[in-house]
Amino acid sequence: MSDLGGIKKIGFTPFVDFRGDLLKIYRREIFQDLLPNIEEIYLSRSDKGVIRGMHYQLGGKAQDKLVYCITGRMLDISIDLRPGGGLGNVHVEEMVGGGKSALLIPGSFAHGVIVLEDQTTFISMSPQPYSPGDERGVRWDTLGVDFGLSQPVVTEKDQSWPSLQDVVNQLR
Numbered sequence: 001m002s003d004l005g006g007i008k009k010i011g012f013t014p015f016v017d018f019r020g021d022l023l024k025i026y027r028r029e030i031f032q033d034l035l036p037n038i039e040e041i042y043l044s045r046s047d048k049g050v051i052r053g054m055h056y057q058l059g060g061k062a063q064d065k066l067v068y069c070i071t072g073r074m075l076d077i078s079i080d081l082r083p084g085g086g087l088g089n090v091h092v093e094e095m096v097g098g099g100k101s102a103l104l105i106p107g108s109f110a111h112g113v114i115v116l117e118d119q120t121t122f123i124s125m126s127p128q129p130y131s132p133g134d135e136r137g138v139r140w141d142t143l144g145v146d147f148g149l150s151q152p153v154v155t156e157k158d159q160s161w162p163s164l165q166d167v168v169n170q171l172r
């Protein structure tokens with residue numbers, strides 16, 4: 001397990017045999033301090049150019065996420081919203097389907113994905129429930145990163161979040 005400025009990257013060793021392989025992406029024993037119980041699991045599928053996020057839930061409703069890319073390819077984006085030196089730091093991690101690692105993103109980070117290939121799917125597991133009334137966001141095109149997207153596919157909700165700078169100023 002490696003620490004990427006507050007985000008954890010968890011490596012797995014697949015069990016491989018002549019039929020294919022088996023990858024265990026959650027074991028309570030390994031996650032007992034970080035993610036002892038899973039409350040919700042969802043699967044998300046998107047085509048190339050889709051942007052989801054960058055979402056977070058307020059205070060007591062903050063949602064930790066264990067994210068694993070099953071098929072396709074995507075950029076996983078985490079934004080540090082903890083008060084302190086790292087506030088506003090953006091971490092971009094490319095994830096490929098069937099890869100050997102997952103990311104654990106604490107609820108104190110905003111999270112989103114930028115999808116690089118059609119039929120990209122990922123699984124997300126959380127120990128806290130989705131709480132739409134407590135959801136907030138950061139607008140994807142204010143992160144200071146050029147994602148080189150020619151035709152972004154984004155919801156009205158996600159296009160109308162405040163800029164990263166505004167969110168940072170609010171949290172300072």
Ligand SMILES: Cc1cn([C@H]2C[C@H](O)[C@@H](COP(=O)(O)OP(=O)(O)O[C@H]3O[C@@H](C)C(=O)[C@@H](O)[C@H]3O)O2)c(=O)[nH]c1=O
Nearest residue numbers: 040042044051052053055056065111112113124130155
């Ligand atoms: C995420 C989520 C959505 N929904 C519903 C609400 C809505 O009708 C529909 C689509 O919701 P959204 O547009 O918010 O879905 P989406 O933009 O995919 O939101 C997700 O983005 C990724 C990057 C994350 O990190 C997640 O935590 C979550 O915020 O699904 C749930 O019922 N439970 C959930 O946990």
